[in-house]
Structure formats: structure tokens, C-alpha cells
Amino acid sequence: MASKAALVVLALAAGTAAAADPINTDKYTAIAEAGACRGNGGSSDKVNSKYKLGLTQAECETECDSISTCLGYAYQTGASDVASAYCLIHGPGLAGTCSDAALDTQEKCEAKGTCSIASVACADSGTYCLGVEEACTNLGGTWTKSATTVWTATSDNGWEGDSHPTTHIAAGNGNADYTCFDIDPDDHDATCVNGDSHASPAGNHAGYKECAANWTDTSVSGCVNIEGCPATPCNSDDSEAWCCNAHVDDCSEWHYCGCERDFEAGGKEESACDTAAGCVYTAAPKMETPATPHPGDALHCDNVYQEGQSGACRGQDSSGGQVSTNQKYSKSCNEDGTKKECGGTDQPACEMTQAECEAGCAAENAIAPGRCQAYHHKPGGWCTMFGPTIHEGIGWEANPTCVEPASAGPGTCESAFTAASGTAEADCNTAGGCVYSKGAAAADSCWSYWSSGYTEVTGTNTNIEYMCFMLIDTTVNNVCGNLASDGAAAQTLAFGAALAAGLLA
Known part of the structure; x- marks a missing residue:
């Protein structure tokens, strides 16, 4: 290995670039933010890389040049000498395989x-x-x-790998000792490019998806070495945004740039990509965040539910594929069914515990066994209950009605409905022409409802953030023994009875 003095000489001889400038300014761009390279996810979104100590910036950049998949590099421009400077080369597969x-x-x-x-x-x-x-x-x-x-892992010639899923450069992490040099400053942005079906005169854009870096049309004043998509057409034969590839001397390659041009003019928002005209939108890359596993069954209600299964509750369609079934869901209900004070200014985030989720299922079954056939829970977030009619919100709607056709007054339909229970659609003789209405939802209801047309939970998907609990027997309203010890089960049953009696909006 060269001596420290020799390394310093190499650094001084590497070129005239300043500490925060790339050697090859045509190929590399110094990221505006100080620091080592990061992706779209902020300072914790590290970019896949290999790294080595003791290289000059020129040697670091040359290493990136030698790798066809290199995205850019970070160099410790603030190191006291070359021997203590780190070089990080970024790109897919560089950390190992x-x-x-x-x-x-x-x-x-x-x-x-x-x-x-x-x-x-x-x-x-x-x-x-x-x-x-x-x-x-x-x-x-x-x-x-x-x-x-x-x-x-990568271990060639002193290089070591640092493995991460991110393979794009977006910013620096703020560490003033490092500078990040990017080859493609736009690879972290959303894109909108010409699709195969995008209309263009005479098909002259065929085979070209994106605009070239520079455009030239010497027959039009001012159309020389224009970067990116021009705001006005370079060509003189029509009003479309046609341009000649500046790297082709005879102007034989012409591109239609309407998709990218309009997208950039619209701030690179998805709405600015004219997909109806055949443009193709691709969202900006995101930082991968592994799922947080459900911590397990906190209640152990083995007398009521089958052993908790990993994953979100799912049913099956006619072909055997997984589907979501009729449901109601929330992340803001208390154990007694009232709405939490959460999510607002100076309030905690909305979050339901497994006990609160189970209480909601038990409350449904206190109205009628089998109304809630299963529930799943996600820590720090959502509770969802499943059942054939649970999406109808019975017990949560105010003043359901069953009336004569084209009449809002009392009649045979209303009297029979009231005599039956006055709550469920099944009690309204719709087959005989009666008209059922659930009425207005209670203003403070903490549940949302969704119907899929599928009624039976048969298993789970592979989402480890959730755990699904299916009832052992849907014909009885069993009580979770573990909840009875702290009074939650009794509270739940009383709540369900109140719903059944129509006493709680």
C-alpha cells in the first residue's frame, strides 16, 4: 500500500476539481445537500454500495467509471488526508450476491x-x-x-459491501464530511414517457420513450443544444414538440416529446401525465420498509376463537382466489364502541388494541350470534370485523324505516316491520314491495363499512402485520374468559344488548 505522503501527492495530482466538485463534470453532478448519498426516504435510506478506505477522489470516480451499473459515488471530501478518506460506490449488486x-x-x-x-x-x-x-x-x-x-459479500481488492434495497440517489444525508456525486440526477423522480400507443404524426417517435438530453435543429433559430424537452417546438413543419437528437449529425432521429414536456411543465405530478393519450406514468421509487410482525395473540380467547392465524382475514372466490369479505373497519373505537378522542390537534394518534377489536366483534354477536364471524388486528392501527351482514351497519344506523311504495306514512309494511324488530332489512318485506332504508348514520359512529359481495372468511393472506381470529362456533355468543376477569366481556355484552334494543345511536 502506498505511503500516506504518496497518497496525498496522488490526491493533489488528481486534477483541479474543488473538494465538492466531481472530476468529470460532464458525467457527474454534486448533490446540492451535503453528505453521503441517500435515496428518497431521507437520511436513513442508504443506497446499495461497496466501500473502501484510502483512495483519492479521482481513484474513487475511476472505479465508478469502470462499473456499467454504477449510479454514482460518495467521497469523504472533508477527510484530513487521503489515507483516512472513504470512497463509496453505489449501484445494484455491488454489495454482494x-x-x-x-x-x-x-x-x-x-x-x-x-x-x-x-x-x-x-x-x-x-x-x-x-x-x-x-x-x-x-x-x-x-x-x-x-x-x-x-x-x-463483496470482498475484492479490499472493497467491502453495504447491502440495501435502494438503488437510486436522491439527496445527501447532511454529513458535511462527505459529498455525493450522482450520474443521473433524475432517477429518483416520477416519469411520464411516450407509450407504444402514443399518437404522433407519421410515427416519427417510434421506438423512443424518453427525450434525449440535448436537442438541436439548425433550421430553427435558437434550437441548438437545448436541454430536456423544449417549451416550444424546435421543428418548423408543424406545431408538435418535435426535436432532433443533438448527438446525430444528420438529424435523422426525431423524437416526439409531448408526454415528458407536459409532465415537467405540470410539476411532475401524476395528474400532469396524459395517460388517456397513451403516455406512461411511473411513480418515484420509494424506500422499502419491511412489515412489522404482529406480536401474537394478546387475549388467548381459546374458548371463542380458533388459534390466531398470521395474516389478514380473507375469503375465496369461485376460482379459489383470495378475496376480502363484507366488513366494517376502524382505528378509532373504544372498547365500549364509542369514538376515541384521537387524531386531532394535541390528541394521540388513532389506534385500536386487540382487546378493543375483539370487544367490537363480541358486541355484534351480542345482537345476534354469527353477525361477526372473524376479526383481524394490526398493531398500532386497524381493526376489521367480518360477517355476512356486518357491512350493513345494523345497530349503528339511526331510525331505519320500512314503508309502503311511494308513501312515507304508516301502513302494512311499517307495522309489520315494527312488530318484527324494526332494525334489520330482513324484517322488511321488500319482496312484497316494501321499501327499506337504513336511515342516517349516527354522527359519532366510529366505524366505516364496505361490501365485497363475499360473506365467508376461509383463511388468511401472507401479510404478517395482521393476525386473524375466526370464531369456533357462530351459532352462539360465547364470552372470552380472559376478558371476563376485568369486566370487559360484561361491558361488551351490555353494549350489544343496548344496540339490539335500539338504545344506542
Whole structure:
């Protein structure tokens, strides 16, 4: 290895670029924010890389030049000398490789395995297992790591890998010791490009999706080396935004740039991409955030529910595919069914516990067994209940009515409806011409309702953030023994009785 003095000489001889400038200013752009390179997710969104200590900036940049997939590099421009300066080269695959090519990071590669509990499964046919081992353990299962999936880290010529799923550069992390140099300053933005079906005169844009970096039309004044999509047409034969590729001397390559031009003029908002005309919109890349596994069954209501299954509750369609079933959902209900004071200024975030979710299911079944067939819960967030008619909001709507056709007054329909119960649509003789209305929703209702047309929960998906609890017997309203000890079950049953009696809006 060269001496520190020799390295300093190399640094001084590398070129005339300032500490925060790239060597090749035509290829690289210094990110405006100080710091090492990061993606769209902020300072924690590290970009996949390999790194090495003791290179000059010129050597660091040359290493990036030698790699066809290099996105850019970060260099410790604030280091006291070259020997203590780090060079980070960014790009897909640079940190290492997995024996399973579908797993692009060390974390994903090392996470692959299987659980002894069938409902705890890796997503995408077993290729993506982040967090699944924890979900397996939370349910009391045994996790077996894949014996054939192996990560091979980069270790060539002193380079070491730093594995991350992000493969675009958007900003710096604020560390004044580093500068980030990006090859493509726009790869973190959303895009809108010409599609195969995009209309253009004579098809002259065929095969070209994006605008070239520079455009020239020497036959039109001012149309020389224009960057990006021009605001006005370069051509002189029609009103469309046609331009010649500046890198082709004879102007044989002409592109139609309407999609990209209008998108940029509209602030790169999705609404500014004219997909109706054949333009193709692609959202900006996002930082990958692994799912947080459900911590397990906090209530252990084994006398009422089947053992909790990992995943969101799902039904099946006629072809056997998974579907969401009739439901009501919330993240802002108290255990007694009242609306939480949450989500507003100086209020806590809206969040339901598993106990509050279970209480809502029990309240439905206190009205009539089987109204709630299952519920699923997500920590720090959503509670959803499932049942054949639970989406109708019976018990949560004010003053349902059943009247004669074209009449709002008393009659046979209304009297029969009142005699039956005066709450459920099934009590209204709609087959005989009666007209049913649920009435206005209670102003303080904490539930939202959705109908899918499917009524039965049969299993779960692979979303480890959720846990699904299905009733053992939907013909009786059993009470969770664990809740009875603290009075929650009694409170729930009283709440359900109040709903059934129409005493609670």
C-alpha cells in the first residue's frame, strides 16, 4: 500500500476539481445537500454500495467509471488526508450476491426459511421472508432457516459491501464530511414517457420513450443544444414538440416529446401525465420498509376463537382466489364502541388494541350470534370485523324505516316491520314491495363499512402485520374468559344488548 505522503501527492495530482466538485463534470453532478448519498426516504435510506478506505477522489470516480451499473459515488471530501478518506460506490449488486437471485439484499437472503405453522408463510412464493421468523416465533412455531440460500459479500481488492434495497440517489444525508456525486440526477423522480400507443404524426417517435438530453435543429433559430424537452417546438413543419437528437449529425432521429414536456411543465405530478393519450406514468421509487410482525395473540380467547392465524382475514372466490369479505373497519373505537378522542390537534394518534377489536366483534354477536364471524388486528392501527351482514351497519344506523311504495306514512309494511324488530332489512318485506332504508348514520359512529359481495372468511393472506381470529362456533355468543376477569366481556355484552334494543345511536 502506498505511503500516506504518496497518497496525498496522488490526491493533489488528481486534477483541479474543488473538494465538492466531481472530476468529470460532464458525467457527474454534486448533490446540492451535503453528505453521503441517500435515496428518497431521507437520511436513513442508504443506497446499495461497496466501500473502501484510502483512495483519492479521482481513484474513487475511476472505479465508478469502470462499473456499467454504477449510479454514482460518495467521497469523504472533508477527510484530513487521503489515507483516512472513504470512497463509496453505489449501484445494484455491488454489495454482494445471493444464491437466490430473487433476493437482492443480504438481509433478505439470510431471512429465507420456513415455519412449522402453515399460516405463517413467506410472501411471493417464499422469496421474501423479512419479519416472518419473528411472526413464527410470536405464534409459538419453529423456524427453520434455508440451508441452500447463501449470501456472498463483496470482498475484492479490499472493497467491502453495504447491502440495501435502494438503488437510486436522491439527496445527501447532511454529513458535511462527505459529498455525493450522482450520474443521473433524475432517477429518483416520477416519469411520464411516450407509450407504444402514443399518437404522433407519421410515427416519427417510434421506438423512443424518453427525450434525449440535448436537442438541436439548425433550421430553427435558437434550437441548438437545448436541454430536456423544449417549451416550444424546435421543428418548423408543424406545431408538435418535435426535436432532433443533438448527438446525430444528420438529424435523422426525431423524437416526439409531448408526454415528458407536459409532465415537467405540470410539476411532475401524476395528474400532469396524459395517460388517456397513451403516455406512461411511473411513480418515484420509494424506500422499502419491511412489515412489522404482529406480536401474537394478546387475549388467548381459546374458548371463542380458533388459534390466531398470521395474516389478514380473507375469503375465496369461485376460482379459489383470495378475496376480502363484507366488513366494517376502524382505528378509532373504544372498547365500549364509542369514538376515541384521537387524531386531532394535541390528541394521540388513532389506534385500536386487540382487546378493543375483539370487544367490537363480541358486541355484534351480542345482537345476534354469527353477525361477526372473524376479526383481524394490526398493531398500532386497524381493526376489521367480518360477517355476512356486518357491512350493513345494523345497530349503528339511526331510525331505519320500512314503508309502503311511494308513501312515507304508516301502513302494512311499517307495522309489520315494527312488530318484527324494526332494525334489520330482513324484517322488511321488500319482496312484497316494501321499501327499506337504513336511515342516517349516527354522527359519532366510529366505524366505516364496505361490501365485497363475499360473506365467508376461509383463511388468511401472507401479510404478517395482521393476525386473524375466526370464531369456533357462530351459532352462539360465547364470552372470552380472559376478558371476563376485568369486566370487559360484561361491558361488551351490555353494549350489544343496548344496540339490539335500539338504545344506542
